[in-house]
Amino acid sequence: MGQLQDMGKQVIANNEKAADTIYQRKPGGPEMVAPVMKLLVTFTELLVQSGKVSADNAQQMQEWQTDFSRLAKANEEGDYILVADILHHDLNREIEAWIAK
Numbered sequence: 509m510g511q512l513q514d515m516g517k518q519v520i521a522n523n524e525k526a527a528d529t530i531y532q533r534k535p536g537g538p539e540m541v542a543p544v545m546k547l548l549v550t551f552t553e554l555l556v557q558s559g560k561v562s563a564d565n566a567q568q569m570q571e572w573q574t575d576f577s578r579l580a581k582a583n584e585e586g587d588y589i590l591v592a593d594i595l596h597h598d599l600n601r602e603i604e605a606w607i608a609k
Contacts, residue, residue, distance in 0.1 A: 511558075512554055512560070512607060515554055519544075520604070523544055523595040524600070526541060527595045530589065530591060541583050545580070548579075551603065575598045575602065579591060
């Protein structure tokens with residue numbers, strides 16, 4: 509459980525850093541998205557390995573997958589403000605919920 513929580517906190521911190529860079533229109537914001545997405549995939553894999561994903565929280569997992577898909581689409585379309593919004597408002601909230609259980 510500790511590994512999942514540590515990884516979740518790291519992902520949240522990285523998401524916040526990327527979102528802040530994008531919001532402030534600093535150089536490098538768009539380049540931060542790929543590493544953030546890679547960490548989100550790693551977190552998802554760890555989530556599955558930890559046994560947290562089950563029929564009991566299928567709705568929560570569906571929301572996670574939907575938001576990750578929205579993130580990928582926004583990134584592909586170059587809509588980095590939407591990317592930052594999804595990271596900051598949606599995925600971080602969901603990560604907090606996953607690691608709180």
